[in-house]
Amino acid sequence: MTKGNGKRIGWRRAGLLTALVLLPSGPVITVAHAAETFENLRTAAPDLDPQVLRLALDAVDCSWVREVGRRDLLTVIDYSLASTEPRMWVFDLEKQELLFHELVAHGVNTGENYATRFSNRQGSKQSSLGVFLTGETYDGRNGYSLRLHGLEDGVNHLALDRAIVVHGAWYVSEAFGREHGRLGRSWGCPALDQEVAREVIDTVKEGSLLLIYYPDPSWQESSELSNRCAEARTAAAVEPEPAPQISPISRY
Numbered sequence: 001m002t003k004g005n006g007k008r009i010g011w012r013r014a015g016l017l018t019a020l021v022l023l024p025s026g027p028v029i030t031v032a033h034a035a036e037t038f039e040n041l042r043t044a045a046p047d048l049d050p051q052v053l054r055l056a057l058d059a060v061d062c063s064w065v066r067e068v069g070r071r072d073l074l075t076v077i078d079y080s081l082a083s084t085e086p087r088m089w090v091f092d093l094e095k096q097e098l099l100f101h102e103l104v105a106h107g108v109n110t111g112e113n114y115a116t117r118f119s120n121r122q123g124s125k126q127s128s129l130g131v132f133l134t135g136e137t138y139d140g141r142n143g144y145s146l147r148l149h150g151l152e153d154g155v156n157h158l159a160l161d162r163a164i165v166v167h168g169a170w171y172v173s174e175a176f177g178r179e180h181g182r183l184g185r186s187w188g189c190p191a192l193d194q195e196v197a198r199e200v201i202d203t204v205k206e207g208s209l210l211l212i213y214y215p216d217p218s219w220q221e222s223s224e225l226s227n228r229c230a231e232a233r234t235a236a237a238v239e240p241e242p243a244p245q246i247s248p249i250s251r252y
Contacts, residue, residue, distance in 0.1 A: 034061070040096040045089050047101070052078050056211040059131045060093070063209055068151065069133055073208035077104055077190055079115040079127065080214055084177040088190070090204060100200050105172050105183045105191040113182035115214060120150070120158050125187045128156035128164060129219045132210040135160075137201060142167035142191070146201045148210065152223055156212075164188050166204075168197030 038057060042050055056076045063069040074091045081087040083105060090100040106115040107127040119126035128150060135147035145167040150156030156164075169191035170176075171184020184191075190212065192200055204210070 037093065037096055041091055041098070044091070044096070044098040045101065047086075048076065048089050049078060049080075052076060052211075052213045055213065059211050060209055063131065063133075063151070069209045070207045073204055075134075075204050075208065075210040077210070077212045078214075079106055079110075079118075079129075079212060082113050083115070083183040083185075084113060084174075084181070088192070090200060099203060100196065102196055102200065103172050103174070103177070103183060103193055105169060105186050105189075107188040108185040110185070110188070118214060118216065118219075119188075120154065120156055120162075122158065122162055127186075127188050127190070127212065128159055128162075129212050129214055129216060130155040130223060132156060132159060132212065134166075134204050134206060134208050134210060137205050140165075140167075142169065142189075143194075144168065144198050144201060146205055155219055155223060162188060164190075166190055166192065166197070166201055168192050168194035170194060 034057065038050075038054060041053060041057075042048070045053070053076065056074055060069070060071060060074055064071055072092065072094050074093055076089045076091075078087045083103070086101045086103050088100065088102045088104040089098060090102075091097065092099050107125050109119075109125040110117050110127045115127060117126055118129050120128050130150060130152040133149040133151055135149055137144060137146050139145070142165075145165040147165050148159045150159035150164075167189060169184065169186065172191050172193045173183075173195075177183050191197075
């Protein structure tokens with residue numbers, strides 16, 4: 001898969017400057033292109049709620065307009081589904097293909113088989129909603145892991161401080177789900193089956209966008225990156241600009 005190139009950017013949040021990546025090369029946003037992408041990805045992932053897919057694509061376009069994140073990849077987690085169902089999708093947006101459709105755990109205090117409670121608080125052991133930017137990888141307590149930067153103030157902006165990361169876990173598998181009626185649960189991390197975790201992490205690391213969804217009205221009403229992205233897409237379609245010429249990815 002062809003990866004987008006990028007450069008380091010700054011993201012100012014609550015008076016703090018956090019180093020993030022990446023500004024990618026990519027196609028100019030047009031209404032026709034957006035509609036074609038939506039239909040192709042909907043065909044590739046028929047089990048993904050079309051409204052969730054559209055929200056995720058809006059978030060990508062909104063973030064691109066704001067010069068945050070790559071445009072070649074998109075990860076979607078739908079926590080309205082049972083943990084025993086595959087509820088993570090990873091898309092190649094350039095080829096408009098589905099790369100992964102996987103099981104993913106939620107936080108121990110977020111719910112049993114179904115997720116119902118979410119938090120941005122330290123020590124809550126709950127999952128967070130919203131739009132995230134993938135960061136660097138590291139080897140930690142849970143093995144090979146991927147840091148996540150939450151992009152929504154008050155919703156998930158403490159993800160990095162809370163060590164909310166993507167990692168593999170022994171309790172994420174079809175066999176565990178059959179035996180227990182649910183997957184095991186993390187301390188808030190979107191944990192994956194150990195057999196696929198490294199491959200997924202290496203695919204989405206360093207600057208791609210991840211949307212974690214749940215039909216929570218308070219989040220959807222307050223989320224700057226979710227409920228204002230249609231406006232950003234329209235603005236970009238009306239006044240498209242050429243993709244920037246940029247340097248290769250720099251790690252941080």
